[in-house]
Amino acid sequence: MSIDSVEVRGLGKRYGLHRALHAVDLDLQAGGVCALLGPNGAGKSTLLGILSSIVRPSAGGVRYLADGQPVEAGESLRREIGVVAHDSFLYSGLTALENLDFWGQLYQVENLADRSKELLRTVGLDEKAWERTAGTYSRGMVQRLSVARTMLHDPSVLLLDEPFTGLDRGGAQALAEALSGAVKRGAVVLVITHDLESIAGITTHVAVLRRGKLEFEERRAAGYSFDELKDTYHTHSE
Amino acid sequence: MTNSSRSAPLFIGAAVACIFGFGYTLSLIFYQTPLSAGPLYFNQKIFYYHVPCAFMLFLAVIVCGIASIKYLRGRDQRWDDVSVAAAEVSVVFGTIVMVTGVLWAKPAWGKWWVWDARLTSALLLWMTMIAYQLVRKYGGAGSERLASGLGIFAMVNIPLVYSSTRLWKTNHPSANTVPSLDPSMRAALWFSVLLFTVFFILLLRLRINARRNERRLYECREMALDAGIF
Amino acid sequence: MEFLRYVKVLAWKDVRVEFRSREIIYTMSFFAAMVVLLFSFAFLKQSATSNDMTGSSEHSPGFIWVAVLFAGTLGLSRAFDRERETGTMRALLLAPIPRAAIFLGKSVAIAIMVLVVQAVVVPLVALFFDAPLFTHPLALVCTLVLGTIGFSVVGAVFAAMLIKTGSRDVLLPVVLYPILVPLFIAAIKATAAMLDGALGDSWFWIRFLAVYDTIFLIAALWTFESLVIE
Numbered sequence: 001m002s003i004d005s006v007e008v009r010g011l012g013k014r015y016g017l018h019r020a021l022h023a024v025d026l027d028l029q030a031g032g033v034c035a036l037l038g039p040n041g042a043g044k045s046t047l048l049g050i051l052s053s054i055v056r057p058s059a060g061g062v063r064y065l066a067d068g069q070p071v072e073a074g075e076s077l078r079r080e081i082g083v084v085a086h087d088s089f090l091y092s093g094l095t096a097l098e099n100l101d102f103w104g105q106l107y108q109v110e111n112l113a114d115r116s117k118e119l120l121r122t123v124g125l126d127e128k129a130w131e132r133t134a135g136t137y138s139r140g141m142v143q144r145l146s147v148a149r150t151m152l153h154d155p156s157v158l159l160l161d162e163p164f165t166g167l168d169r170g171g172a173q174a175l176a177e178a179l180s181g182a183v184k185r186g187a188v189v190l191v192i193t194h195d196l197e198s199i200a201g202i203t204t205h206v207a208v209l210r211r212g213k214l215e216f217e218e219r220r221a222a223g224y225s226f227d228e229l230k231d232t233y234h235t236h237s238e
Numbered sequence: 239m240t241n242s243s244r245s246a247p248l249f250i251g252a253a254v255a256c257i258f259g260f261g262y263t264l265s266l267i268f269y270q271t272p273l274s275a276g277p278l279y280f281n282q283k284i285f286y287y288h289v290p291c292a293f294m295l296f297l298a299v300i301v302c303g304i305a306s307i308k309y310l311r312g313r314d315q316r317w318d319d320v321s322v323a324a325a326e327v328s329v330v331f332g333t334i335v336m337v338t339g340v341l342w343a344k345p346a347w348g349k350w351w352v353w354d355a356r357l358t359s360a361l362l363l364w365m366t367m368i369a370y371q372l373v374r375k376y377g378g379a380g381s382e383r384l385a386s387g388l389g390i391f392a393m394v395n396i397p398l399v400y401s402s403t404r405l406w407k408t409n410h411p412s413a414n415t416v417p418s419l420d421p422s423m424r425a426a427l428w429f430s431v432l433l434f435t436v437f438f439i440l441l442l443r444l445r446i447n448a449r450r451n452e453r454r455l456y457e458c459r460e461m462a463l464d465a466g467i468f
Numbered sequence: 469m470e471f472l473r474y475v476k477v478l479a480w481k482d483v484r485v486e487f488r489s490r491e492i493i494y495t496m497s498f499f500a501a502m503v504v505l506l507f508s509f510a511f512l513k514q515s516a517t518s519n520d521m522t523g524s525s526e527h528s529p530g531f532i533w534v535a536v537l538f539a540g541t542l543g544l545s546r547a548f549d550r551e552r553e554t555g556t557m558r559a560l561l562l563a564p565i566p567r568a569a570i571f572l573g574k575s576v577a578i579a580i581m582v583l584v585v586q587a588v589v590v591p592l593v594a595l596f597f598d599a600p601l602f603t604h605p606l607a608l609v610c611t612l613v614l615g616t617i618g619f620s621v622v623g624a625v626f627a628a629m630l631i632k633t634g635s636r637d638v639l640l641p642v643v644l645y646p647i648l649v650p651l652f653i654a655a656i657k658a659t660a661a662m663l664d665g666a667l668g669d670s671w672f673w674i675r676f677l678a679v680y681d682t683i684f685l686i687a688a689l690w691t692f693e694s695l696v697i698e
Contacts, residue, residue: 087555
């Protein structure tokens with residue numbers, strides 16, 4: 001199964017009195033990168049939480065489509081989703097191989113040992129470090145391992161929440177490669193970021209949230225340059 | 239809006255009935271039931287308010303538990319309102335039970351506090367519902383889920399608390415006190431229970447309405463913000 | 469069966485991390501031992517006939533269970549802190565496994581840690597206070613294991629809900645202890661009855677513990693997912 005589009009309809013979410021999202025409609029297509037922009041507290045992370053099914057909406061819903069057929073929410077859907085966040089999602093008390101082994105078992109990855117090693121080589125993590133616990137890693141190494149962890153189950157929906165904050169050059173490179181690889185394979189990609197420079201060029205779809213409402217949405221097959229992204233953001237978020 | 243204005247006459251009616259009802263219980267309790275023999279003499283009068291309040295404490299915890307389950311299922315804010323309201327009301331009735339219980343214990347058992355099963359289980363429930371208030375106040379974002387969890391577990395815990403404290407130790411007047419009461423005393427007690435039930439529902443409604451209005455006000459502010467009025 | 473495989477993977481991960489650093493087990497055991505020591509200073513009396521300190525054996529069930537409860541709360545906080553530091557709790561919720569398996573895996577891991585602490589505390593109490601704790605090993609083991617299961621089950625639910633709350637360290641005991649009171653009473657009673665040689669009473673309370681564990685295990689499995697999903 002591979003998800004090829006996501007439909008968000010009338011999505012709303014309240015935390016007590018606070019309105020985090022209100023009547024959001026959004027379509028995400030495979031093979032493109034959607035940049036979700038907006039000031040702090042605009043509801044970006046809440047939307048990402050709902051898309052990744054760890055936040056329940058108060059109104060409306062999300063439909064995932066694979067070959068035009070809706071996919072039911074649940075474990076088989078969660079298997080298709082990959083999330084990259086500022087947090088590494090790694091256990092510092094486990095080695096690189098143990099970390100990948102643990103997450104691989106939860107995601108029921110086939111040929112786990114081979115795939116882990118292949119990914120660790122792809123992200124450029126030195127073979128000598130594989131048997132060391134992640135707690136002894138430098139920041140850059142943790143980030144590479146984190147990218148490997150996300151790609152382990154080959155997600156067809158990739159959700160990124162401020163993935164570029166604090167990345168060093170090696171980590172940013174590993175992430176950029178993984179991202180463009182996922183786009184080429186036809187994944188649905190959504191990125192939340194303030195770092196517009198890192199997503200210039202690959203972004204084909206821009207959505208701006210403000211106070212929980214979708215303020216602006218636009219697609220350009222040719223992609224956006226850094227200046228265009230900056231202009232769009234400033235025009236619609238203030 | 240329409241909903242609350244339609245129920246307004248019923249609401250006011252119930253409130254008026256409560257006022258008269260309280261007057262009537264006073265007359266029942268002080269003029270129409272006999273004074274107890276022995277050391278309890280006048281003190282026994284407290285029983286007519288102590289017991290109904292204890293019933294209401296348990297009822298409120300059960301209402302809170304059921305509303306919590308409903309809220310978690312569908313995430314409908316209205317059930318959360320019910321759960322909050324019931325929890326607050328349970329603390330009010332719990333406080334009355336504790337105060338009247340202490341006042342009763344001194345002449346009956348010679349000590350202000352006795353580790354009696356029913357008093358202890360009421361104390362524990364009361365403490366649990368105070369914990370619920372603390373969670374609501376200091377839990378920050380997501381506290382409604384935590385509070386719902388506590389509400390459900392508190393309800394599930396009722397029989398366990400009751401049986402464990404009971405088997406642990408008991409010297410409360412046993413449950414068959416009620417049938418052995420003088421018929422006039424029994425009538426006064428049951429009238430009091432009925433009155434407190436109406437009063438309980440009234441308090442619950444009031445608190446739920448306050449929560450709903452608070453939310454409506456907030457929504458109006460949001461609409462104004464969306465329209466660019468502020 | 470798939471479900472139990474996930475539980476095993478999750479619990480084994482925690483155990484492996486813990487036995488590599490032994491942080492939780494060492495700190496919990498030290499803390500529990502310190503609690504026992506503090507209690508002895510508080511409750512031991514000078515014997516009238518000799519220079520020995522006596523009157524302690526009757527207190528030993530209380531020493532054991534208060535120490536376990538306090539140390540267990542500490543371990544519970546720390547075990548869930550580990551899931552928060554690098555966002556792994558969120559990652560676990562994202563994983564394609566039944567969410568109840570996350571709960572059960574964590575409970576098993578915590579139960580193992582608490583049992584290790586008991587393996588330190590119980591002999592310590594027996595040694596310090598000359599308590600004949602090991603005369604009925606089967607009853608002792610049943611009490612310890614069932615008490616631990618109940619603690620871990622209820623504890624894991626509340627600690628998981630509190631993971632994103634700022635004041636989690638103070639709120640955890642606030643929500644946990646009122647719910648744990650029946651378990652605490654039953655565990656103390658079972659241990660005390662065992663020390664008195666009243667095995668019948670002891671088994672009665674052990675059965676009570678089993679009922680408590682079953683009820684809360686069902687309640688936790690049933691509500692866990694909706695309690696941790698925002």
